[in-house]
Amino acid sequence: xxxxxxxxxxxxxxxxxxxxxxxxxxxxxxxxxxxxxxxxxxxxxxxxxxxxxxxxxxxxxxxxxxxxxxxxxxxxxxxxxxxxxxxxxxxxxxxxxxxxxxxxxxxxxxxxxxxxxxxxxxxxxxxxxxxxxxxxxxxxxxxxxxxxxxxxxxxxxxxxxxxxxxxxxxxxxxxxxxxxxxxxxxxxxxxxxxxxxxxxxxxxxxxxxxxxxxxxxxxxxxxxxxxxxxxxxxxxxxxxxxxxxxxxxxxxxxxxxxxxxxxxxxxxxxxxxxxxxxxxxxxxxxxxxxxxxxxxxxxxxxxx
Amino acid sequence: xxxxxxxxxxxxxxxxxxxxxxxxxxxxxxxxxxxxxxxxxxxxxxxxxxxxxxxxxxxxxxxxxxxxxxxxxxxxxxxxxxxxxxxxxxxxxxxxxxxxxxxxxxxxxxxxxxxxxxxxxxxxxxxxxxxxxxxxxxxxxxxxxxxxxxxxxxxxxxxxxxxxxxxxxxxxxxxxxxxxxxxxxxxxxxxxxxxxxxxxxxxxxxxx
Numbered sequence: 001x002x003x004x005x006x007x008x009x010x011x012x013x014x015x016x017x018x019x020x021x022x023x024x025x026x027x028x029x030x031x032x033x034x035x036x037x038x039x040x041x042x043x044x045x046x047x048x049x050x051x052x053x054x055x056x057x058x059x060x061x062x063x064x065x066x067x068x069x070x071x072x073x074x075x076x077x078x079x080x081x082x083x084x085x086x087x088x089x090x091x092x093x094x095x096x097x098x099x100x101x102x103x104x105x106x107x108x109x110x111x112x113x114x115x116x117x118x119x120x121x122x123x124x125x126x127x128x129x130x131x132x133x134x135x136x137x138x139x140x141x142x143x144x145x146x147x148x149x150x151x152x153x154x155x156x157x158x159x160x161x162x163x164x165x166x167x168x169x170x171x172x173x174x175x176x177x178x179x180x181x182x183x184x185x186x187x188x189x190x191x192x193x194x195x196x197x198x199x200x201x202x203x204x205x206x207x208x209x210x211x212x213x214x215x216x217x218x219x220x221x222x223x224x225x226x227x228x229x230x231x232x233x234x235x236x237x238x239x240x241x242x243x244x245x246x247x248x249x250x251x252x253x254x255x256x257x258x259x260x261x262x263x264x265x266x267x268x269x270x271x272x273x274x275x276x277x278x279x280x281x282x283x284x285x286x287x288x289x290x291x292x293x294x295x296x297x298x299x300x301x302x303x304x
Numbered sequence: 305x306x307x308x309x310x311x312x313x314x315x316x317x318x319x320x321x322x323x324x325x326x327x328x329x330x331x332x333x334x335x336x337x338x339x340x341x342x343x344x345x346x347x348x349x350x351x352x353x354x355x356x357x358x359x360x361x362x363x364x365x366x367x368x369x370x371x372x373x374x375x376x377x378x379x380x381x382x383x384x385x386x387x388x389x390x391x392x393x394x395x396x397x398x399x400x401x402x403x404x405x406x407x408x409x410x411x412x413x414x415x416x417x418x419x420x421x422x423x424x425x426x427x428x429x430x431x432x433x434x435x436x437x438x439x440x441x442x443x444x445x446x447x448x449x450x451x452x453x454x455x456x457x458x459x460x461x462x463x464x465x466x467x468x469x470x471x472x473x474x475x476x477x478x479x480x481x482x483x484x485x486x487x488x489x490x491x492x493x494x495x496x497x498x499x500x501x502x503x504x505x506x507x508x509x510x511x512x
Contacts, residue, residue, distance in 0.1 A: 031394040040400040042393040046363075046418055055469040126309040130316025134324060144324035148333065167389040168421040175328040200316075 011095060011274065014261030015211070018189040021102035028099035030161030030168065041072055043157040044100075049206050050075035051147050055135065058142040059203025079204055086208050087215035089276070090222065091258035094198060094205055101198045101205075102155045105182065105240070118194040120242035124199045125209075125255045152188070152197050155180040193240025199256060213255045222259050223280035224250055228271035235263035235272055330355040334496045336364040338374070338484060339411065341369065343494035353500045354475035360423040362482055362496050368415035373487040376408045376421065380436030380480030380498070384425045391420040409487060423482055432473035433459040447471065476500045 008031060015022070021168030027034050030042065039047040049072040056065065084091035090100050106118065113240075131146070139145045148154060154171070159181070161168035171177045198205050212221070229249040236244040243256035244263060252272075264272045273280045324420035329352020336345040343364070351358050377384045403409045403419055410419060428437040431454050442453040443460050447467050452474055454460040463470050477500050484494040 032397075033393045033395070034397065037393050037399040039399050040418065045391075045420065111418060123312050126311075126313035127316040130313040131311075131320045134317050134320030136319065138324045143321075144326075146320060146324045150323060161394055164394040165389075165391075166387075167391040167420075167422045168394075170359055170389055173357070173424065174331040176331040177359075179328075192394060255474055299312055 008249040009262075011261065013092075013259075014264060014274075017096055017108075017260060020096045021106055021250070024097050024099040025102045025106065025160075027104065029157050031164050033157070033161075043077070043161075043279070047072060048074040048078065049153070050078045051071065051151060051153060054079075054138045054207075055145070055147055058140065077206065082208050083211045086211040086219075088219040089259075090220055091205075091208050091212050094208055095258035098198075100153050100197060101202075103156045103160065104152070104188030105194035105198060107189040108191060111189055113192070115190065117190055117196075118192045119187075119196050119200070120192070120236075120239070122242075122302065124242050125253070127200045128202075128206045128209070131201050132203050135203050147203075150180065150183060150201070151177060152180070152184055152202070155184050159184060169223040186225055195240040199241040209255050212257065216254045220259075221254060221280075222252055222257055222261070222263065222272060222274050222277050223277070223279075225271050225273055225280060228269050230269065230271075232268075234266045238262040238266035308327065313391060318477065324422040329353075331357050331360075332358075332498070333361045334363070334482075334495055336494045338364050338366045338370055338494045340370045340486075340493065342492050343484070345494065348497035348499050351476075351498060351500050353477050353502050354472060356382045356426070358425040358427075358471075358476075360425070360482065360496075361496060364419055364421075364494055366413050366415055366417040368418075370493060371414045372493075374410045374493060375485045375487050376410065376415055376423075377483045378423065378425065378480060379483050380478070382428055382430065382475070384480070385428050386423060386425045388424075389422045391422065408512070421482075425476075425480075427476035429453040430474045430476070431455045431459050431471040433462050435473075472502065477502075 025119060026032060028036070033042045036042055036044075043049050044050065053069045053072045053076055071088045078093075082091075085092055086094075097215050132201040139147070155177075158168040158171040158177075162172060163169075173183055183197060183201075187200065188194055231248050231250060233244075233245060233250065235250055236246050239262060240260065241256045241258060243253045243258075245251045245253060249271075260273055261274065264270075264274065310370070327350070332349035332351050334345050334349040337343045339455060349360050349362075351360070370510060372391060376388055378384060378388075388405065388408055390403070390410060392402050393492040394406075396402060401412070401414075403413050403417055405421075410421075413419070429442075429451075430437050431442070432452060436455045438453050443457070445452050445460050445463065447463075448471065452471075454463065454465065480500070482496040482498060483492055484496075485491065486493050
């Protein structure tokens with residue numbers, strides 16, 4: 001049987017996600033650094049820094065805070081754009097466009113599955129907001145700082161540039177560089193799904209996820225069509241950010257979910273859809289999908 | 305479930321606290337302004353004494369109306385081996401003009417340019433007794449699994465009498481400066497102080 005037209009798993013952004021990720025990496029990252037070159041930059045550090053401008057230090061005046069935002073104006077635009085688009089469309093920046101998450105995920109696909117660590121037993125949201133709390137509080141109290149020291153936005157571009165440029169290589173020739181390399185490899189390449197840093201530490205992701213959760217009622221999200229779900233849990237295995245909670249029917253945690261669509265691809269019953277709240281909850285609103293499973297759990301088409 | 309979340313939140317907070325307050329002795333970062341009348345670094349860069357090599361990231365913005373070529377010099381005694389590299393696009397697409405580093409001279413700085421320099425430093429071994437830096441003919445003595453270098457038998461003997469007292473004295477100490485001089489006028493346009501402090505007593509946890 002031909003796979004039916006119009007089902008959400010045929011959606012362009014689900015089918016072509018790998019290519020979109022590759023495009024993001026090529027456009028943003030070294031050796032080309034194409035988008036950075038418009039602002040006389042070669043990496044996220046500088047005009048495009050999306051993380052430093054929202055931290056406060058004790059010796060800071062409001063003017064200094066503002067000038068920090070002016071210095072990283074592209075970073076400010078990036079974060080505001082991500083948070084706003086997330087409110088209406090879900091975390092598209094994180095799932096499809098972010099070249100750092102993309103590097104991490106694409107890199108992890110090159111590693112054999114059996115070598116990878118599963119991080120989905122760790123409750124991601126508490127860890128992420130614990131890190132965000134420290135990220136915001138410690139500089140404000142003058143106790144230290146997490147930005148730059150453990151930044152994968154600084155590390156991933158240098159990782160890709162290190163074989164071309166000594167300045168990028170020099171990033172790793174020091175303890176802090178090796179620690180960051182460890183984070184990129186351990187929480188990225190060696191993590192199942194490649195999204196450990198994104199899900200557990202990334203402060204931009206943490207802000208973005210808040211917007212995702214707050215806009216859940218209003219915007220498009222990945223949602224479970226409950227009538228159709230039998231709680232088999234295949235989507236839980238496919239999810240790179242541990243956002244699926246299995247039960248009689250599965251639940252999606254919108255504080256971790258981004259619309260990568262891997263769960264939609266994994267679901268044999270078409271029980272996961274991307275869309276606004278109203279249209280996703282009732283079965284008849286997704287007319288292209290069959291009302292009973294035509295595929296086994298191994299995704300073989302039984303009717304074929 | 306709730307309790308588990310709270311435990312993980314607190315664990316993450318505690319681990320992040322440790323990570324944020326710990327300082328790596330071999331890395332530092334400084335931010336500065338390049339000015340015709342002598343620029344300024346926002347704060348000195350602190351490095352821990354006793355490491356084999358160090359990396360300082362020095363970023364700076366050119367304050368108008370300054371423009372020119374700038375020589376970068378690592379000043380301080382004893383003289384350190386060092387290498388300076390300028391971070392820039394690997395494939396320059398020519399969309400914007402970028403300053404260039406040749407020799408230790410950054411060429412073609414213009415108002416509002418932003419540069420990121422990587423200064424890798426390698427201090428010479430230092431006689432822990434008299435403080436002289438290594439030259440040919442120094443004696444090598446092994447203590448606690450690592451080599452120490454002495455200018456003379458007398459220094460080596462003084463060390464062997466009370467090694468614990470002197471064993472941490474062989475690293476780089478004191479104040480160095482990454483100085484930026486305008487090549488035409490010879491005047492400094494930025495000074496970045498680099499302070500080597502004893503192991504463990506680097507106070508500044510770093511702003512970035």
